[in-house]
Amino acid sequence: MGEFNQLAFWIIAFTVISCAIGVVTFKNLIxxxxxxxxxxxxxxxxxxxxxxxxxxxxxxxxxxxxxxxLILFAIMLTRHRSGDLKIFFHRQSWAAIPLMLLVGIVFTGVLASAHYMNSSSEAMNPDTRGIADILFNDYAFPFEVLSLVLLVAIVGAVLLASKEKQL
Amino acid sequence: MTPLQHYLFLAVALFSIGAWGVLARRNIILVIMCIELMLNGINIALIAFSNYSLDGAGRGQVFVFFIFAVAAAEVAIGLAITIALYRLRERMSVDELHEMKG
Structure with a gap:
């Protein structure tokens, strides 16, 4: 079981990282x-x-x-202009790679040198019942506020993207 | 079991690649996609910490659900702004939008 977990982790991690690099480097938005x-x-x-x-x-x-x-719909609705964009990286983009490496190296160094109380023992994540217990007892008020956030976001998105220019 | 550090390194890698995309690419929709990648990296870190914490396991997962909802709201607003900009200015590149430059 432990070896299977390790192997699955490495395969999934490789897939995630290569797909993330693909998101940044592919020329075609689709x-x-x-x-x-x-x-x-x-x-x-x-x-x-x-x-x-x-x-x-x-x-x-x-x-x-x-x-x-949602993102595919946005690509489709703005297709004619974004499709024939010839330059994909803007002029200061050379500075982004050293910045990315700096962020990655600093975070990796901090995480590698930190002391962990429990870094390789049994899994502690509770099941769905335990999550619901935490969510609806301890975090009930933030949960309700979150529904308000979603409502405001829906109304705001409709207002911003509507045809009439009443803004 | 895979040690905690490996999950955290994966999270850092995803966050850094997302930051690279946000800083380097021109297209607004792609910048929004890279912000989603960064949020996913943060979610992996939170769930990994939640899985390995001795007391308060599961709290990290609750934070992840809050991040899901805020990310959905952020994408909806961001894409609405993108479509409104496209309709008003016919521009899709972050370096062409300099109306508010002083």
């Missing part, structure tokens, strides 16, 4: 979006390896299902 879908599916696999089945299901529903379709 290819980037499909690569992003593969990346999100791999992240759902990582959640399954971490015994977070509810988060994996929500990841597939929200990211692979809803957000990807």
């Amino acid at each position: 290819h980037s979006a499909i690569s992003m879908v593969c990346c999100f599916t791999g992240v759902a696999g990582v959640y399954v390896l971490l015994r977070a089945e509810l988060a994996a299901a929500a990841q597939v529903l929200i990211y692979v299902g809803a957000i990807s379709i």
Whole structure:
């Protein structure tokens, strides 16, 4: 079981990283979006390896299902201009690679030198019942506020994208 | 079991690649996609910490659900702004949008 977990982790990690690099480097926006879908599916696999089945299901529903379709619709609605864009990286983009490496090296160094209380023992993530217990007892008020955030976002998105220019 | 550090290194790699895309690419929709990659990296870190914490396991997962909802709201607003900009200015590149430059 332990060896299988390790092997599955390395395969999924390789897939996620290569798909993420593909999102940034592909010239065609549709290819980037499909690569992003593969990346999100791999992240759902990582959640399954971490015994977070509810988060994996929500990841597939929200990211692979809803957000990807939303992004594909936006690509389709703005196609004629973004399709014939010839220059994909802007002029200061050379500075982005050293910045990315700096962020990655600093974070990796901090994480590698930190002391962990429990770095390789049994999994501790609770099942769906335990998650619901935490979510609806301890975090009930933030949960309700979150529904308000979503409502405001829906109304704001409709208002911004509506045809009439009343803004 | 895979040690905690490996999950965290994966999260850092995903976050850094997303940051690279946000800083380097021109297209607004691609910048939004790279922001989603960064949020996914953060989610992996939170769920990994939640899985390996001795007390309060599962709290990290609750934060991940909040991030899911905020990410969905952010994508909806971001794409609405993109479509409104496209309709008003016919532009899709972040370096062409300099109306608010002083």
